[in-house]
Amino acid sequence: MEQTATPNAVASTSLDRTHPTYTYKVVLLGNTSVGKSSLAYRYVKNDFKESLPTVGCSFFTQTLCLEATTIRLEIWDTAGQEKYHSVCHLYYRGAHAALLVYDITSKVSADRAKLWLQELEKEFFHDEIVIALVGNKADLAAEREVTTEEGEEFAQSKSLLYMETSAKSNYQVNELFTAVGRSVVVDECWAAPAQGGAAAGPSRGPAPQRPALAAGRTAPRA
Amino acid sequence: MAADVHKKKGWEVPNGSLAPGDGQHAERAESPTPGLAQGTEPGAGQEGAMFVHTRSYEDLTSPEEGGAAARSPPEGPGEPPAPPQPSSMEQISKDFSELSTQLTGRALGEEGPLEAAPAAARRDSLLPAKEDEDVTMDAWRLRRKHVFVLSEAGKPVYSRYGSEEALSSTMGVMMALVAWSPLPGSPVVFVRRSPLVLVAVARTRQSEQEIAHELLYIYYQILSLLTWTQLNHIFQQKQNYDLRRLLAGSERITDNLLDLMAHDPSFLMGAVRCLPLAASVRDAVSTSLQQAKAKSLVFSILLSGNQLVSLVRKKDQFLHPIDLHLLFNLISSSSSFREGEAWTPICLPKFNSSGFFHAHISYLEQEMDLCLLLVSTDREDFFTVSDCKRRFQERLRRRGVQHALQDALRTPFYSVAQVGIPDLRHFIYKSKSSGLFTSPEIEAPYVREEEKERLLGLYQYLHSRAHNSSRPLKNIYFTGPRENLLAWVTSAFELYICYSPLGTKAGAISAVNKLMKWIRREEERLFILTPQTY
Numbered sequence: 001m002e003q004t005a006t007p008n009a010v011a012s013t014s015l016d017r018t019h020p021t022y023t024y025k026v027v028l029l030g031n032t033s034v035g036k037s038s039l040a041y042r043y044v045k046n047d048f049k050e051s052l053p054t055v056g057c058s059f060f061t062q063t064l065c066l067e068a069t070t071i072r073l074e075i076w077d078t079a080g081q082e083k084y085h086s087v088c089h090l091y092y093r094g095a096h097a098a099l100l101v102y103d104i105t106s107k108v109s110a111d112r113a114k115l116w117l118q119e120l121e122k123e124f125f126h127d128e129i130v131i132a133l134v135g136n137k138a139d140l141a142a143e144r145e146v147t148t149e150e151g152e153e154f155a156q157s158k159s160l161l162y163m164e165t166s167a168k169s170n171y172q173v174n175e176l177f178t179a180v181g182r183s184v185v186v187d188e189c190w191a192a193p194a195q196g197g198a199a200a201g202p203s204r205g206p207a208p209q210r211p212a213l214a215a216g217r218t219a220p221r222a
Numbered sequence: 223m224a225a226d227v228h229k230k231k232g233w234e235v236p237n238g239s240l241a242p243g244d245g246q247h248a249e250r251a252e253s254p255t256p257g258l259a260q261g262t263e264p265g266a267g268q269e270g271a272m273f274v275h276t277r278s279y280e281d282l283t284s285p286e287e288g289g290a291a292a293r294s295p296p297e298g299p300g301e302p303p304a305p306p307q308p309s310s311m312e313q314i315s316k317d318f319s320e321l322s323t324q325l326t327g328r329a330l331g332e333e334g335p336l337e338a339a340p341a342a343a344r345r346d347s348l349l350p351a352k353e354d355e356d357v358t359m360d361a362w363r364l365r366r367k368h369v370f371v372l373s374e375a376g377k378p379v380y381s382r383y384g385s386e387e388a389l390s391s392t393m394g395v396m397m398a399l400v401a402w403s404p405l406p407g408s409p410v411v412f413v414r415r416s417p418l419v420l421v422a423v424a425r426t427r428q429s430e431q432e433i434a435h436e437l438l439y440i441y442y443q444i445l446s447l448l449t450w451t452q453l454n455h456i457f458q459q460k461q462n463y464d465l466r467r468l469l470a471g472s473e474r475i476t477d478n479l480l481d482l483m484a485h486d487p488s489f490l491m492g493a494v495r496c497l498p499l500a501a502s503v504r505d506a507v508s509t510s511l512q513q514a515k516a517k518s519l520v521f522s523i524l525l526s527g528n529q530l531v532s533l534v535r536k537k538d539q540f541l542h543p544i545d546l547h548l549l550f551n552l553i554s555s556s557s558s559f560r561e562g563e564a565w566t567p568i569c570l571p572k573f574n575s576s577g578f579f580h581a582h583i584s585y586l587e588q589e590m591d592l593c594l595l596l597v598s599t600d601r602e603d604f605f606t607v608s609d610c611k612r613r614f615q616e617r618l619r620r621r622g623v624q625h626a627l628q629d630a631l632r633t634p635f636y637s638v639a640q641v642g643i644p645d646l647r648h649f650i651y652k653s654k655s656s657g658l659f660t661s662p663e664i665e666a667p668y669v670r671e672e673e674k675e676r677l678l679g680l681y682q683y684l685h686s687r688a689h690n691s692s693r694p695l696k697n698i699y700f701t702g703p704r705e706n707l708l709a710w711v712t713s714a715f716e717l718y719i720c721y722s723p724l725g726t727k728a729g730a731i732s733a734v735n736k737l738m739k740w741i742r743r744e745e746e747r748l749f750i751l752t753p754q755t756y
């Protein structure tokens with residue numbers, strides 16, 4: 001079943017259980033300084049730095065063990081600056097999941113996340129991508145401008161995953177990525193047949209699946 | 223010889239220490255030690271160059287804006303071959319006794335920044351006035367420089383200190399300048415590079431020419447983010463476009479560049495410093511880099527701090543030192559490159575100001591200060607390029623040079639004590655043909671930050687005197703209250719040495735001789751003599 005979803009992943013079959021079988025692309029979107037890089041850094045390095053200015057795109061990988069399988073997440077983080085848009089917006093093509101991050105202390109950033117959602121909706125069909133709305137900086141509750149309810153409601157209305165996090169205090173960061181990982185795996189199982197023929201590109205060893213980087217997905221899934 | 227006439231013209235020698243016959247620049251360059259003609263000086267590449275051939279720092283100025291004037295007079299190609307020269311020692315000594323220009327600290331306002339003014343004034347008055355330059359009680363710790371970038375329509379683009387918000391108009395900038403009140407006599411330097419205007423007001427002792435060069439670096443830095451084409455396009459569409467929107471988040475990169483230029487002599491020298499490394503190790507690294515190639519790769523660059531470890535380039539493609547400096551700056555301006563892999567569009571303005579390359583930037587290992595930069599032409603090629611990194615690391619491991627590399631990284635700078643000249647405190651030596659320079663660690667007495675900056679300031683001063691467009695000097699002997707310096711600029715190399723204030727001129731001259739021999743002996747370690755291509 002999953003084999004058909006990512007035909008290039010055969011390389012890993014002979015390896016032990018902890019070796020990730022499939023790779024999924026996760027992109028971080030949102031206003032500058034909402035904490036995208038901090039979330040990635042917290043998740044991948046379990047650490048926090050006050051300053052992590054992003055230039056262009058950053059790429060991280062992290063292995064995620066789920067109950068049934070082990071997957072690899074390819075996490076893409078962008079500077080989100082306008083000058084990079086022309087070049088970097090293609091970075092979310094082919095993504096399996098997108099994290100729309102806002103800062104709970106900034107209403108503006110939450111509105112911006114909604115704009116990102118519209119943009120994603122132009123690129124992807126609804127069931128092609130897992131989208132999570134993430135209210136970061138939950139540790140700054142005193143300065144909150146966006147209530148949990150607001151976030152939750154909006155997420156629900158658009159059927160997005162929703163989570164409040166704090167990269168700083170390490171609140172729900174692992175949970176966020178795990179939930180997203182679980183969700184893409186489920187989605188992939190579901191959508192496998194529609195995907196089968198698409199990934200005919202050259203094998204790239206450990207990080208196989210990337211048909212969409214060049215082509216983008218076109219067909220809606222069953 | 224026409225060139226000599228040109229050279230002599232305008233040479234006013236206040237103290238008359240310069241002998242009339244200055245017809246030997248080019249010849250002298252070849253004489254003192256074997257291989258001082260350009261291309262054979264210590265540090266010159268043995269198999270062609272790595273960089274675009276740059277004569278020197280002046281290459282920063284493109285011809286259209288006084289660059290030609292800033293350039294040192296041409297070393298006439300038709301000059302007759304050098305006459306037989308006396309032995310190196312004699313020659314150096316002759317150059318410096320007859321031809322050098324003697325400068326004193328006074329010319330620099332170099333009288334103890336943090337000392338009380340009266341004492342400084344007293345010392346000052348004891349020094350014979352040799353140069354007619356204004357002297358101010360300029361404290362070195364106030365070495366500060368305001369830099370603004372505006373659009374031609376007067377919209378602020380960048381301001382080094384204070385928010386651009388407050389400086390939201392040309393008027394605002396002028397007000398800030400007035401409020402800040404630069405020292406009397408400090409120049410306001412403008413560089414116009416349509417559609418931008420760059421302005422600096424400095425409390426430094428740099429020449430206008432050098433400040434202009436720094437502004438040009440800022441200009442190139444902006445181009446590296448946007449490309450020249452895009453920048454022009456934007457302003458053609460809308461004259462009063464607010465460029466800050468596009469540059470948001472990258473002010474830090476420009477800030478960093480300004481700071482770096484105040485500390486790192488690379489920019490002043492227009493050259494690149496190599497990490498000292500045994501030739502065999504460097505070769506292994508370069509070969510590994512060379513083998514981890516991909517079609518879209520143009521340059522593979524390994525660096526440590528702001529020192530070059532290895533550079534492999536596509537055949538017929540040359541990097542310009544300025545572009546490399548911009549890359550160094552980009553990397554040092556963002557700690558985030560230490561995490562994960564970065565993939566960013568970057569324009570190398572001296573290479574091609576109209577397009578973006580895509581740079582893969584990553585550190586080899588967390589604890590190691592070793593950054594790999596793979597410059598690709600294809601923005602879709604991330605995974606291929608990322609794989610080059612993996613292959614490079616694998617090859618390094620297989621060649622077993624990782625430990626040697628780690629060792630070298632533990633001592634990224636060498637001590638001047640290695641040269642074995644007691645009075646010698648520091649030096650900068652640049653091979654012009656390779657575009658590389660070498661310099662030891664700055665050690666005592668230049669320990670505190672402002673002392674280090676002061677030393678660099680002295681070099682800057684000598685450099686500006688040596689490269690002054692109307693009165694370039696080839697040999698400069700500088701005596702100051704706290705150190706003496708000597709500068710020697712030939713068609714093949716530039717050498718600046720700093721030594722004890724107690725050292726004599728004769729001592730300095732013999733130091734130069736010894737030092738040149740030492741550099742020649744160590745050149746394999748200090749320079750990259752055999753640049754590689756894919």
Ligand SMILES: Nc1nc2c(ncn2[C@@H]2O[C@H](COP(=O)(O)OP(=O)(O)O)[C@@H](O)[C@H]2O)c(=O)[nH]1
Nearest residue numbers: 032033034035036037038050052137166167168
């Ligand atoms: N208090 C708090 N600050 C955070 C949190 N996450 C990030 N920050 C800070 O917000 C700023 C921007 O973070 P960064 O990760 O660079 O944001 P990005 O531009 O979205 O990548 C930095 O100063 C971080 O230290 C968080 O969870 N709590």
Ligand SMILES: [Mg+2]
Nearest residue numbers: 036037054078
């Ligand atoms: Mg970021």
